[in-house]
Amino acid sequence: MRSIGDEWLCFSNGEKFSNESLGYLADIFPMPVEQFREDKNPYDVSPPGTQTAKAKPARYWYPTLVLNLDIKKALPEHGIEWLFGRVRAKQIKNGRMDLEMIIMDEGGDIVALSNHVCLVLGSERNTAARSHDTSKI
Numbered sequence: 001m002r003s004i005g006d007e008w009l010c011f012s013n014g015e016k017f018s019n020e021s022l023g024y025l026a027d028i029f030p031m032p033v034e035q036f037r038e039d040k041n042p043y044d045v046s047p048p049g050t051q052t053a054k055a056k057p058a059r060y061w062y063p064t065l066v067l068n069l070d071i072k073k074a075l076p077e078h079g080i081e082w083l084f085g086r087v088r089a090k091q092i093k094n095g096r097m098d099l100e101m102i103i104m105d106e107g108g109d110i111v112a113l114s115n116h117v118c119l120v121l122g123s124e125r126n127t128a129a130r131s132h133d134t135s136k137i
Contacts, residue, residue, distance in 0.1 A: 016079025026114040029087040
């Protein structure tokens with residue numbers, strides 16, 4: 001389904017997930033709206049040279065307006081290396097996305113549930129030069 005994105009996650013530096021890192025984890029995920037924008041997979045992680053198309057610069061920015069996080073299961077004190085995340089777009093309409101995120105451990109137990117409201121903005125809104133004129137504030 002194009003409205004769902006699944007991923008297994010671990011930190012590249014070897015750190016383990018803790019209860020404190022769940023908020024970060026809940027806000028990093030593949031954007032389901034990207035699946036509707038192009039026919040190819042925008043998150044293709046095939047080895048270099050085997051991908052079917054060159055990466056394109058980001059056309060959109062997805063700032064999070066609201067993020068609710070409900071922790072259902074405390075992680076072990078020593079942390080956990082791998083967690084599974086599933087993001088699902090509930091609705092994409094009028095420049096806004098309503099999403100849900102489910103975070104599970106290796107055993108399939110739900111660790112946390114998260115709901116989001118994100119905007120869909122042109123990337124120039126995030127990359128444009130900033131004005132330093134304080135008279136407009």
